[in-house]
Amino acid sequence: MAILIGLTGNSEGMSGNATSSDFSGFGVRPPLYLISQDYCKAIIAAGAIPVFIPPIEPASIAGLLDSLHGILFTGGVDIHPQEYQEQPHPLLGDVDLERDRFEMALFKYVWEQTNLPILGVCRGLQVMNVALGGTLWQDLPSQRPSHVHHSQRDHRYKAVHPVKIDAESHLGGLLPKVIAVNSLHHQGIKELADGLRPSAWSPDGLVEAIEAIEHPCRMAVQWHPENLVGSYPEFSRLFDTLIAHATAIREARLAKATQTHAV
Numbered sequence: 001m002a003i004l005i006g007l008t009g010n011s012e013g014m015s016g017n018a019t020s021s022d023f024s025g026f027g028v029r030p031p032l033y034l035i036s037q038d039y040c041k042a043i044i045a046a047g048a049i050p051v052f053i054p055p056i057e058p059a060s061i062a063g064l065l066d067s068l069h070g071i072l073f074t075g076g077v078d079i080h081p082q083e084y085q086e087q088p089h090p091l092l093g094d095v096d097l098e099r100d101r102f103e104m105a106l107f108k109y110v111w112e113q114t115n116l117p118i119l120g121v122c123r124g125l126q127v128m129n130v131a132l133g134g135t136l137w138q139d140l141p142s143q144r145p146s147h148v149h150h151s152q153r154d155h156r157y158k159a160v161h162p163v164k165i166d167a168e169s170h171l172g173g174l175l176p177k178v179i180a181v182n183s184l185h186h187q188g189i190k191e192l193a194d195g196l197r198p199s200a201w202s203p204d205g206l207v208e209a210i211e212a213i214e215h216p217c218r219m220a221v222q223w224h225p226e227n228l229v230g231s232y233p234e235f236s237r238l239f240d241t242l243i244a245h246a247t248a249i250r251e252a253r254l255a256k257a258t259q260t261h262a263v
Contacts (some may be wrong), residue, residue, distance in 0.1 A: 002248050003048040004259035006068045008103055008124075009035035010076045011096055033063050038226040039074055039121075045229070046239040048246060055102035061109045071110055073103060073124030073162065075171055075224060081138055089138035093186065106127050107131040110124040113216075117245035118236060120210075120220025122185055125210060134193030146204035152183045153162045156227045161210045163223070169199035170211050171219055174237040181208070181223035188222065217245035 012032040019221035033054050043050040051068065069226050078093040080100055108131055120128045126136055137143045140150050152160045159180035165172050189207040192198060200221070212218035225235035 001210045001250055002070065003070075003243060003250055004051050004068050004188035005043050005072055005242065005246060006053045006064070007039055007043070007047045007050050007072045008053055008074050008076075008099070008106070009164070010032050010074075011108045026243075035074065036226065038224075038229075039072060042226045042229055042236065043072065043237045043243070045236065046243040048243045053106070055098050057058070058102075058109075060116065061106055061186045062113070065110065065114055065116065067118065068203065070119070070242050071106070072119065072242065073107065073127050073220070074119040075122035075184070077123070077211070078138070079123065079126055079130055081090075081136070084133075084135045086128045086135070093144055103127050104131050114219055116249060117215075117217035117242050118219070119217075119242045122224055123227065125220035125222050126187060126189070126197045128210065128218075129189050129193050129196065132193035132195050134189060134196070135191040137188050137190045140188050140206070144206070146168060146206070148183075148202050149205070150183045150188065150202070150206070154223060156182050156184055157231060158182060159228060159232060161202060164201045164203055165200045165209070166198070169197070169209075170216055171199040171209050171221075174241060175234060179234070180232075181225075182227060183222075183223075184224055185222060217241055 012034055033052065035052055040050040053064065056064065077096050080095040080097055081088055081092065083100055083104060107127055110118060148161055154160055159182055161183055162178050162180050164178055165175055167177050182252065190206065192210065195213055196210045197213050198207045199211050202208050208222045210220050225238050228235045
């Protein structure tokens with residue numbers, strides 16, 4: 001049985017993505033769901049198969065998760081502040097209410113009803129925090145000015161600022177105590193949700209990684225490791241760990257099915 005990792009993604013037209021236009025002479029094409037190839041390549045390189053998850057009805061989530069062995073919450077547009085009971089800031093970026101609603105429901109179900117491993121990237125870190133009751137800075141440059149440029153001017157495949165990692169954390173077991181990362185966000189964690197602990201910080205004290213207190217593989221990072229694995233192979237350990245825990249889920253299911261069949 002293959003190891004299947006569910007990946008969330010963007011809707012076309014959000015976060016600067018192309019909008020529907022001429023489709024090889026056939027006129028306006030229907031809108032697309034989009035996901036970076038780098039996520040998929042990282043999952044495949046770690047030994048699993050990526051499965052894109054479009055927004056679905058909450059009632060279908062349980063059945064979906066019966067077929068998956070782990071979840072990757074990917075990057076994307078801003079989370080609407082209504083999810084943490086705030087009014088929109090004037091510099092709030094693009095939002096996708098459908099994606100917000102779905103990912104909050106998906107995350108809460110995975111967190112409360114399953115033992116599946118989770119990896120969050122950029123927006124995925126923010127989803128984890130907000131879904132559990134935390135809040136965000138809606139625009140770091142105006143609300144939390146800093147000498148650190150969290151929305152880098154260089155291309156995303158370049159590491160631009162260091163983060164300090166808690167050596168006692170799960171993340172600290174994977175990466176060095178200090179490591180340079182890329183930085184492609186203008187939002188960040190303001191209040192950390194219960195059930196989570198910080199595991200990395202940027203030089204200005206902003207939380208750059210979080211993890212579950214009571215689960216060995218439910219973690220998220222504010223940077224984009226999927227873009228860095230080519231030049232900085234140590235970041236592949238995040239995906240290797242996700243797949244290792246997903247493999248354990250698959251093996252446990254197979255063992256249970258074998259026992260049930262034997263009975």
